[in-house]
Amino acid sequence: MTEFIPVASQFCALPDPFPMKRGGELRGARVAFETWGALNAEHSNAVLILTGLSPNAHAASHAGNPEPGWWEAMLGPGKPIDTDRWFVICVNSLGSCKGSTGPASQHPDDQQPYRLRFPDLSVEDGAKAAHAVVRTLGIDQLAVVIGCSMGGMTALAYCALHPNGARQQINISGAARALPFSIAVRSLQRESIRLDPAWNMGEYDDQHYPEAGMRIARKLGVVTYRSSLEWDGRFGRVRLDSEHRDDDPFGFEFQVESYLEGHAKRFIRQFDPNCYLYLSRSMDWFDLGECMGTTTARALASLKLQRSLSIGVSTDILFPLQQQEEIALGIAESGCDSRFVPLNSPQGHDAFLVDIENFGAAIGGFLADA
Amino acid sequence: MTEFIPVASQFCALPDPFPMKRGGELRGARVAFETWGALNAEHSNAVLILTGLSPNAHAASHAGNPEPGWWEAMLGPGKPIDTDRWFVICVNSLGSCKGSTGPASQHPDDQQPYRLRFPDLSVEDGAKAAHAVVRTLGIDQLAVVIGCSMGGMTALAYCALHPNGARQQINISGAARALPFSIAVRSLQRESIRLDPAWNMGEYDDQHYPEAGMRIARKLGVVTYRSSLEWDGRFGRVRLDSEHRDDDPFGFEFQVESYLEGHAKRFIRQFDPNCYLYLSRSMDWFDLGECMGTTTARALASLKLQRSLSIGVSTDILFPLQQQEEIALGIAESGCDSRFVPLNSPQGHDAFLVDIENFGAAIGGFLADA
Known part of the structure; x- marks a missing residue:
């Protein structure tokens, strides 16, 4: 089995064993990540990016890997996610094949690929693995957790499982629960x-x-x-x-x-x-309400955030705009500063990758006030 | 190859040979159809229904076949398409396997199925075949041609290829040209x-x-x-x-x-x-503008109709609402009474099959004024 690890990814060993939400555990597991900018002395300027299903950790070019990343226009010095100010971490999802442990990785027992021996994967497992990376980097609390698409689900799970783990979140074309159409x-x-x-x-x-x-x-x-x-x-x-x-x-x-x-x-x-297959199924299973043993609305209202931004696109058929509105309204019930930015980008669910003008303005504006 | 012909379908022999738009011809071809109500003495009360990709000609129950049809709630005595007033014909599309000649039918040379020997099928061929049925029934001019989905394309082709072949049309979740998404x-x-x-x-x-x-x-x-x-x-x-x-x-x-x-x-x-495969591809090829050697807008404006109704649904992702608006606006340019009814039915492209309340009111209202 081929793994596709970007040049200059770093790796973080996960707690061993790493118990999985739906049963089973991983041994000797790791998460691939990349970073941009510098962590300040107070460790208060960290931004975590959680990706959609397929991207690797190489969100943008840096000294170790000058290749353009999948969010090159969004991330860098002077860009909407300004790496002159923020210490940015992007992780490759647990269960992926881009450096983090997943079904294509070697099983520790026999050095053969896990394949279907990999335990059930949930969005919550991905959030816990990302949290382990953040802690290993010496960060107690993120300034901002940013999640796009599946990563929007992971960001909500991150905030739910690690209260006060992030002061702010930016949820982009995300969802608090998988809808039957998706x-x-x-x-x-x-x-x-x-x-x-x-x-x-x-x-x-x-x-x-x-x-x-x-x-x-x-x-x-x-x-x-x-x-x-x-x-x-x-x-x-x-x-x-x-x-x-x-x-x-x-x-x-x-x-x-x-x-x-x-x-x-x-x-x-x-x-x-x-x-x-594993990552795809993990999204179906995700419901922040189920995760917290309550309704979706109550789960959102119970998140401990100071500020939140939820962005969506009217042409998105996979994660429709109502879902980003649901996130914004639900989090507003917690009493935090919760903003909702509906965009009319024509590009559908993928707009955050291409409509940099509008997404950049929304994200950059929110971060400028942070 | 199995054919699936509804009980009590009638058959109309097509002109022999029947030349196809993109080349080739059919010999000994036929179209299956069913009728409801009675043709009046002036032959002025005929309504033709053109279907989507998969339905057969059995749109509703009748004496010969009491099984409910695919548009049972829409069609019958006192229903929105009132068979006490109208003589209604529904044809099975040319190229289908529900009684009309198609790739599953026997080739006249060897009585083996046509399969891929069937010539390229276009929406315009379907319109010409339906027209042959109408003429065979002794009707020079339809009171109304009604087309749903693919049938909406066929209805436009019918009006374009047979000027004055219909006084009115009702185009339901149809399109004047196939969009790249579809x-x-x-x-x-x-x-x-x-x-x-x-x-x-x-x-x-x-x-x-x-x-x-x-x-x-x-x-x-x-x-x-x-x-x-x-x-x-x-x-x-x-x-x-x-x-x-x-x-x-x-x-x-x-x-x-x-x-x-x-x-x-x-x-x-x-x-x-x-x-x-054949019917699906025929829809991709359809563009009323290409059919008439001009732009879509000019082609619509050149149709010879007295009245037109175009209905669409805001939740339709396959034939989006803009396409039904395009039909209504284009036909209005011809100077005819062209109405556009956008509906908010939640059921998407299939709404005309299930949201009988709203579609019935729009269709019944239009026909009551006819």
Whole structure:
């Protein structure tokens, strides 16, 4: 099994053993992370970034790795998340294949990949693992925890499991609980992998690899991460040149089909299918209310935060805007300064990656007042 | 290959040969249809219903077939489409497997299924075939052509190809051109069928059948036919009883997953995969502007109609509301009485099948003034 660890990631050993929420434990587990800026003497300027399902810890370039990161425009000196002021940490999620321990990592018993021997993974496990990194760096309380998409769920779990673990949070296109529509989409992505005979109950290798299943899963992801509105402007009904068309009957003819294919090709062999299945299912299970043994609303109201910003996008079909409003309203009940910024970005769920102008203004503005 | 023809469908032979828009021709082809009510002496009370991708011609029960139809609540004596007043015809689309000639039908040369020997199918071919049925029934001009979803495309093609073929149209969750988002969704549905080894370039049989591909395709359809909002109210985060859960890792756990599975099971063996591929692709190709050699707007403005009603739903992600507005505004440019009814039904693209209260009021109100 191939792991895809960015150059110059650092690693933090997790408490050994590391008990998992739904049962089982990890031994010798670790979390990959990267940092930017410097921790101040009071250790009061730390910002933690929790990612969506697929990104690694390389959110932006730095001296150790000059390659642009997945949030390059958002993070750096003078940028909305200003690394001249903040000490920023980005972790690779527990269960991923980008350096943190996950189903593609070696089982300590036999040095063979865990595959389906990996215990059930929950968003809460990811939050606890991220917290271990923060503590290891000598930080008792984060200035800000920032979570995008799945990371928005992890940020809420972080605040719930570690009261006073963060003074402020920024929740971006996140959700306090998985909705049935999103569960349905993810279930279908997982099913397309599981139905691929090459998945073989997780026992694939580089030669026998569930490529067809991963292709469908990724394309379905890209379809639900974006919006109809944006694609009409971008692709319209433009056809491929005849030399780029498929000879197959029903093969690709429109630019949008080839765009999806390009996305799938870049992803299929870069993300481990079992890791994908585990992380995907962890999102379905997430409900901050269930996590805290109460309703979603009460759970949000019980978080100990001084300030909160929840940002969402009206064109997001996967984590619809009502979910970011629910977070903002719920946290406001705790009496904290809770802001809600609904944006009209046309790019859907993925807007935070591309609409830097609007997201940067919202995030930078909130941090400037911090 | 199994065909699924409703009891008591009638059949209309198409002109022989029947030339197809994108090349090739059909010989000995037919269209299945059903009727309700009586044609008046002036032949002026005919209403034609054009369906979405999968329905058959049995829109409602009648003496010959008392089984409820797919639009039972909309169509009948005293109902919004009142069969005491109107002579209503519903056709099964050309290219389908519910009685009309399609890829699952016998090729006249060898009585073997056409499969991929079926010529390219376009929405315009479907419109011409429906027109042949109308003419065969002795009707020169329809009072109203009604099209739902794909049928909304067919209705526009009908009006474009047969000027003065209808005095009025009702376009329901339709579109004047396929958008890239919808093309992407359909492309992914087709790809899931094509990637199933059992599809075998269309050469499957009942024993070796692309069940996995059809399962993914149908579930993806159901996901995009509905809306996040509705499912939250309907399923929430309710789990399946343990005896209904899957033992597979990553198997079904939430009610919404089992709902999708039920939908897929009912569809997989009831709709021919090759027919699905042909009809799906025909929608991607549709653009009323391309059809009439001009822009979409000019094509709509050139339609010869006296009255038009375009209905859409704000929660529709597949044929978004802007598309129904585009139809209404475009047709208004012709100077005809063009109405646009945007609805807030929570059920998404499929709302016309279930939100009978609001759709019935809009359709019934329009027809009452006719």
